Amino acid sequence: MKFLGIIPARYGSKRLEGKPLLDICGKSMIRRVYEQSVKALDEVYVATDDQRIRDEVLDFGGKVVMTDPDHNTGTNRCLEALEIVRSEKGRNYDVVVNIQGDEPLLNPSQVLELMDCYKDPNAEIATLVTPVIRLDDLFNESEVFVVFDKNNYALYFSRSVIPHVHGKHKTKWLKKQKFYKHLGLYAYTVDALRTFANMPRTSLEVAESLEQNRWIQNGGKIKVSLTEFDSIPVDTIDDLERVREMVRSRKASGRE
Numbered sequence: 001m002k003f004l005g006i007i008p009a010r011y012g013s014k015r016l017e018g019k020p021l022l023d024i025c026g027k028s029m030i031r032r033v034y035e036q037s038v039k040a041l042d043e044v045y046v047a048t049d050d051q052r053i054r055d056e057v058l059d060f061g062g063k064v065v066m067t068d069p070d071h072n073t074g075t076n077r078c079l080e081a082l083e084i085v086r087s088e089k090g091r092n093y094d095v096v097v098n099i100q101g102d103e104p105l106l107n108p109s110q111v112l113e114l115m116d117c118y119k120d121p122n123a124e125i126a127t128l129v130t131p132v133i134r135l136d137d138l139f140n141e142s143e144v145f146v147v148f149d150k151n152n153y154a155l156y157f158s159r160s161v162i163p164h165v166h167g168k169h170k171t172k173w174l175k176k177q178k179f180y181k182h183l184g185l186y187a188y189t190v191d192a193l194r195t196f197a198n199m200p201r202t203s204l205e206v207a208e209s210l211e212q213n214r215w216i217q218n219g220g221k222i223k224v225s226l227t228e229f230d231s232i233p234v235d236t237i238d239d240l241e242r243v244r245e246m247v248r249s250r251k252a253s254g255r256e
Helices: 029-037 051-059 074-089 108-119 135-139 170-175 190-197 203-208 212-217 237-252
Strands: 003-009 044-048 064-066 095-099 125-131 145-148 154-158 180-189 222-226
Touching (some): 003 029, 003 074, 029 044, 029 051, 029 108, 044 051, 044 074, 064 074, 074 095, 074 190, 095 108, 108 125, 125 212, 135 170, 154 203, 154 212, 154 222, 180 190, 203 212, 212 222
Parallel strands (some): 003 044, 044 064, 125 222
Antiparallel strands (some): 095 180, 125 180, 145 154
């Protein structure tokens, strides 16, 4: 199968404006995401509507396409980027991997694990989850949680911790129930991407501000792959400082 990696990147953000360009120990966030992505994928493009992000990507030698500024989701931006790349390069692709531009600690193995979902010929949309092992994650408002069935298909995604453990204080939940948090990495067959991007928004998507619930509410299935590699989405200054400290630690130990 032919895979295309797309990293949607917007300058505007309600909580952390300009975050793709924020410095993390000598490299921009978008550069760190891109450099990790190309370790797993042959073709990766940043999809942006901002000239500053475009210039940064070109400066470090990456590939970038300019997309419409009015997209309301990263999925729609991915679809436009796919069509631009196909038109300019004259190439066809089977699967688009949507890589979040605000996860600078992305591990290339995560991308490979996601791609492995397509060994199942029935897989249309796939994503990654990882077990919650830190109690702090249950109190982190930046995290998204997921429950899934015995066949590893998602039942629901929520910004609330799910499932709820009745009758127990939240600090005791990890001892009573296994929880999984969603990592911001998706893959779509080209047909599924087109269908998904053209679906109207749904009530559960709007309520949670999670576009993947649109697919589920319309009866679609999302294949879930478990990974041991965690990742930290950078949505706030606190997230950014946490990531910076982890990168400093890696550099000090020779792992960066």
